[in-house]
Amino acid sequence: MKTKDWFSSWFDTPYYHILYKHRNDADAQLFMQNITTHLQLDKTAHIADLPCGKGRHSIYLNSLGYTVTGGDLSKNSITHAQKFENDKLHFEVWDMRESLQNKYDAVFNLFTSFGYFEDDNEDLLVLKGMKSGLKEGAFLVVDFLNVIKTKNNLVVEETKEIDGIEFNIQRQIKNGFILKQISFFADNEHHSYTEKVKFIDFDKMKGYFEMAGLTIIDTFGDYNLNSFNEQNSNRLILVAK
Numbered sequence: 001m002k003t004k005d006w007f008s009s010w011f012d013t014p015y016y017h018i019l020y021k022h023r024n025d026a027d028a029q030l031f032m033q034n035i036t037t038h039l040q041l042d043k044t045a046h047i048a049d050l051p052c053g054k055g056r057h058s059i060y061l062n063s064l065g066y067t068v069t070g071g072d073l074s075k076n077s078i079t080h081a082q083k084f085e086n087d088k089l090h091f092e093v094w095d096m097r098e099s100l101q102n103k104y105d106a107v108f109n110l111f112t113s114f115g116y117f118e119d120d121n122e123d124l125l126v127l128k129g130m131k132s133g134l135k136e137g138a139f140l141v142v143d144f145l146n147v148i149k150t151k152n153n154l155v156v157e158e159t160k161e162i163d164g165i166e167f168n169i170q171r172q173i174k175n176g177f178i179l180k181q182i183s184f185f186a187d188n189e190h191h192s193y194t195e196k197v198k199f200i201d202f203d204k205m206k207g208y209f210e211m212a213g214l215t216i217i218d219t220f221g222d223y224n225l226n227s228f229n230e231q232n233s234n235r236l237i238l239v240a241k
Contacts, residue, residue, distance in 0.1 A: 007116050010193040012074045015186060017054065018163050028111070029060050031143070031223035035108075036064065038218075038225055039139050039239070045105035048133055050096050051113050055081030061108075062089040069104070071096070097125040100133025107133050110143045115198030120208075123198065127212035137241070140214060144236045146221065147199050150178060152231075173199060202228070202236060214240040 010016055041047070043065040049058040052070030054077045062068045071094030072078050081091040094100075100107070107130045117123050130140055151173055160167045170181040180195040200208070202219075209216055217240060220226065221233025228236060 005116070006194055006196055008073060010182075010195065011053070011072075012076050013191075013193075014076075015165070015184070015191060016193075018165060019160070019167055019182065021162065023056075023111075025056060025060075027223050028057055031110075032057060032060050032064065034223060034225050035141055035237075035239075036061070036066070039106060039141075041066070041106060041139075046102075048100065048102075048104040048107045048130075050094060050100075050107060050109060050130065052081065052091065053077050053111075055084060055091060057108065057110050058089065058091070059084050062086070069102070097122055097129060099129050102133060103135045104133050104138060105135055106139045106141065108141045108143075110141075112143070112145045112197060114142055114144055115200050116196065117198070123200075124208060124211055127208060127214060131212055131214055134241070140238075140240045142205075142238045142240070144200065144205065144238070145178075145197070146228075146230065146233045146236045147178065147201050148230045149233060151199075202230060205236065205238065209238065209240055216240045 046067040046069070047061055049061065049068060049070040051072040052058050053072055055070050058068045058070035058081065067088040070081055070091045073093065073095055075093055078091050078093050085091060109130060114126060115123055134140060154171055154173065156171055158169050160169065165184050165186045167182055167184045172179050176199050177196045178199055181192070182195065183190070183192045206216065216238055219228045220235070220237040221228035222235050
């Protein structure tokens with residue numbers, strides 16, 4: 001029997017969404033405004049948001065006037081997001097390792113939604129899959145964390161209480177991954193999940209893009225689209241064609 005991938009189980013629980021309910025929507029919206037302006041995306045553009053989670057980026061992009069299709073492996077997240085659908089906003093269950101069925105003016109991979117897999121070839125499949133969904137001249141945007149700054153500022157242990165649940169979080173970098181162990185007691189039982197994101201620095205990311213046949217045209221270090229600096233930038237944002 002095949003064990004479920006960590007993201008298949010954790011992202012599909014209500015607890016994931018409780019832990020991250022205070023994510024900064026203002027930052028996300030600022031980024032969407034800045035990147036669509038920078039790319040000069042016309043309001044007729046069709047954007048794919050993959051993976052989209054519960055659709056917060058997709059919904060905001062749609063509010064800016066874009067046609068948006070959001071895809072995610074989590075059926076629960078997609079069921080939630082589908083409540084917000086309209087003529088120009090749709091959500092589907094997608095596995096981002098598979099080729100996209102349609103062509104888009106831009107494909108967005110946001111908020112560290114890359115580097116989940118043990119095998120580098122699966123991460124390459126994600127990039128190749130997203131590339132397959134690009135129209136001629138279209139853009140791929142990958143918004144990843146800056147692993148060097150993350151390593152230098154790693155908070156090894158912390159506790160967060162949200163909605164009456166005490167989440168105990170431990171972080172470490174091991175075997176090429178940034179690991180976050182999350183344990184808590186809720187609904188009369190103990191729960192334990194691990195988030196894993198591959199330790200991909202700028203050079204390794206460039207190698208991935210080259211192997212996927214993608215050309216990087218812009219690199220930014222934050223949602224204001226300032227230049228990337230490996231020591232100081234919070235994000236590693238890549239725009240490719």
